[in-house]
Amino acid sequence: MSGNPGVVCNYAVLRFLPYPETGEFVNLGIVVHCPEKGWLDLKLENRKSKRVTDFFPELDRAAFRSMRDSVAGELDRVKKLITGTRDRELGRRIFMDAVKPRESIFRFGEIRTIMTTEVERLVESLFGQYISRNFAQPKEYQENVMARKFFLALQNFRPDRHFRRDVKLGNHAYHVKVPICSEWVDKAGIPRRALKPLYLDRGDPTEIIDHGNAWVGRIEGLAEIGEIPDRFIFAVDLPESGDDNISAAAKIVDKLKGAGATVVRAQEMQKVLELSVD
Secondary structure, three states: OOOOOOOEEEEEEEEEEOOOOOOOOOOEEEEEHHHHOEEEEEEEEEEEOOHHHOOOOOHHHHHHHHHHHHHHHHHHHHHHHOOOOOEEEEEEEHHHHHHHOOOOOOEEEOOOOEEOOOOOOOHHHHHHHHHOOHHHHHHHHHHHHHHHHHHHHHHHOOOOOOOEEEEEEEEEOOOOOEEEEOOOOOOOOEEOOOEEEOOOOOHHHHHHHHHHHHHHHHHHHHOOOOOOOEEEEEEEOOOOOHHHHHHHHHHHHHHHHHOOOEEEEOOOHEEEEEEHHH
């Protein structure tokens, strides 16, 4: 005898698309409707606004938050309407109207259908897939993305100044692989500039401190053997919420500076580029 096959749910992903002309968007939230249960739930990214403003750096963060909160309020109203009715067809119409395509900077993608036996957990699961991208979160994933971005930006900023990826600094006794290094070197053959994106917007203070301390130790190790570049730049992505996380990241920044590194916020792209080539 077969088990419970589950119930059918419909869902749509909320996208933020400030410039329709380019077609670029960021997934911002998820809305799930289960007609059979007269149930609707939703989740919007409301903590990491810089995830969006990093992608669209010219946006005003406060204005974005205000617009996002307005959309969240409207979706909460839809949730109450559906939760308060036993009419499945009416609930379906309310959901369909809420997520139908609109010419707006906040718009939904296509409606999709999924069958589940765990309705209440579905929102978190889909949010993890479409917004948090849990499928693509190995520890260094974010830093690899940042490194590719900075490398391309450097090529465009100063085509005459060449850089290499994943360069091994040090000697046979101690060495460190650095994501970006300049091809121009000093008299000892050491790259004059090194750039390391450092993602510190991590899950908890311990993870932030452990990851940061590892790079503090590497700088100190290179300095001890006289193999450190003239300027070792850390483009740091800092946490914006959680007092313990913010404090832990600040301690790492202080340690990096104390070890001789140049620390810049990753969002200050122009400054990172200028420090890397001058």
